[in-house]
Amino acid sequence: MDKLKNQVITGKSIRLLQQNQYTFQVDLKLTKTGMKDWIERFFDVKVEGINSSRMTSKNGKKKNKLNITYVSYKKMIVRLKKNYFIPLFMSQT
Template sequence: MEKLKNQLITGKSIRLLQQNQYTFHVDSKLTKTEMKDWIEQFFDVRVEGINSSRVVGKKRRNKVSFNSTSRKKMIARLRANYFIPLFIN
């Protein structure tokens, strides 16, 4: 899926894994229902809920001025007894 960019691995997202919640960077046009349907079909799990937020890019001033890109992230909460493998070798 082109709209799902990558799985986000940070300190907070690792703590959320203990509560069966998975964090993803997604395309800014993706809706919660599209994300829920895709996760359920691709990973064969049941999603209990989706939270989404936009991370606004910051304006930086150094030798060259530029704006960092804005992103959208979604946190998928799975039902009990379901999980998504993080790393598959």
Template sequence: MEKSRNQLITEKSIRLLQQNQYTSHVDSRLTKTEMKNWIEGFFAVKVEGINSSRVASKRKRRSKLSLNSTSIKKMIARLRANYFIPLFIN
């Protein structure tokens, strides 16, 4: 199962980097515990907390067909002091 899809770069996520919080899209089937364990194992950091939310899917219309795009889950991981993820811009 694909864990992390991509880093989310918005004005808010850049502000959160200053508070040692990292934002990304993740697989919508993951739980907070699975996200935490994956981040700690993959990046060798200690996670203090995880906030997650589902981003609402958008309805797309093509001719007479109406399609729903898949929903995406957004994760904000708060790391303990003195830990950071080098792939993200600080």
């Protein structure tokens, strides 16, 4: 899928893996339902919920000196139901 960019690897995302939550960087146009359908079909898992946020990259100014915030990417945290996991990122314990 070209709308799924990559997995986000940070301290928080690694802690979320222990709670069966996976963090992905996705295309700005991708919706929660589209992400849920794709994850469930591709990895054969059941999604419990998805949180999404638009991440800003920098602030800029235009000619009239108004502050403008640029959105660079969208981040989604996918929470799976119990007893499901994505084997690509975490082995079953």
